[in-house]
Amino acid sequence: MSITSIIQKVALQIGAVVLLEPEYKLVGHITFKNGKRSVFSYAKLNINGLASAELVKDKAYSNFFLKQLGYRVTEGKTFFTDQLCAKIAHPRNIHDGFNYAQSIGFPVIVKPLNLSQGILVTKVYNQAEYYDV
Template sequence: MKTENVAQLIERIASQLNATTYIEPIYKKFGIIFFSNGRRLFFKDRQININTASSVSVTTNKFETSNFLSHFGYNVPTGRTFSNHPYDIKHNRSVEDGIVFAKELGFPVILKPNNKSQGVLVCKVGNEEEFRDIAAKILRNRNDALLVEKFYGGYSDYRIVVLGERVISAYQRIPLTVTGNGRQNILELLKDKQAYYKIIGRESKEIDIDDFRIKMHLQGNNM
């Protein structure tokens, strides 16, 4: 059974809201949602022009987003931003300060870019050596800041989509897993899993076999 792509998902949700859609027929990634009150929203893939520019600006800064959510009573991970770049001198928090903070939280901790999305460069690190290595990768871009957060294990991960005051979608995010068969190594199993996703028509982000995070966590295994 084939899974829905983003446009099909939007089309289905729109129908539940008594709205109609037009989806560009060639690439099926662009479209318009027509609401009964006359309002129209354009979308491209997962991007929908619902939020104002100021809202988008806040949500692209993970640390500030956590601050606002915490202010309104939501539980958020304990975290702090760090950078070696001159622009961040007003905060006076360097990568070395980040290591001190990580020790206070207790390893392992989560390191991530403060202004990226979709899991880009997000890592769980277990010691100072890994911390410095990952921090250097994240801070290659002068505009990036490093976000260090407490690691919380054993919890289910859910993504919830809210439109106005209404929850229109909620689902559990399950990490990618592979099961050994006694013949293939882990990287081969990952490649087969990606090929299987394509066969069943599941929309998924291409697995980057060369991602340093995969190799980092496979050290000591037969690659």
């Protein structure tokens, strides 16, 4: 039984509601009967803020939860290296990213998932620039 399914089972027993990120089902937030919320990330509960800190570092997870809470967020998807694609359930590689960019139309903004504060955020106008980034 996964940690997520254990959290869902316990939440049901105590009358709490769990909102899971739908693609990987590893990150979520719990709304308790009293209205308080707590997040979890993988097996980390938000006892000391660790789960929240991890959640906000991931752009895709952050966008999902902010949108669920009624905030406007940017459109986008995440794409991964071939090495990471081999390890995850729903892989999308750099070539899928290019196809997505074509489908929404250039220019697009490319952001690395593992960096912050605008480092290496780039506006690309065509295929050559996309693959250079």
